[in-house]
Amino acid sequence: MTLYNPELDKAIKKIKETNAKTVCIQLPDGMKPYAQEIEERISSQTGVRVLIWLGSNFGVCDIPLGLQRMGVDLLISWGHNRFNKKDGW
DSSP states (O other): OOSOOOOHHHHHHHHHHHTOSEEEEEOOGGGGGGHHHHHHHHHHHHOOEEEEEOSOOOSTTOOOTTTTTTTOOEEEEOOSSOOSGGGTO
């Protein structure tokens, strides 16, 4: 995964903190080719079931519907840009 730094250590830490059993990962189109690699690392280090959302990801307001019905405990959504308070939010 040379083009992106998906900060998987942060994702893995959050999964462990929340004791999630089923996690959905949501990736922008440019990162979807790395979905299997991301899924394998997460599942091997946490033992969780990982679902890969292949639908759209147009930003933080584009949350997949029906995750609760699928038993998803945690949604991890990646984007191409940082999203935090230091960026003016």
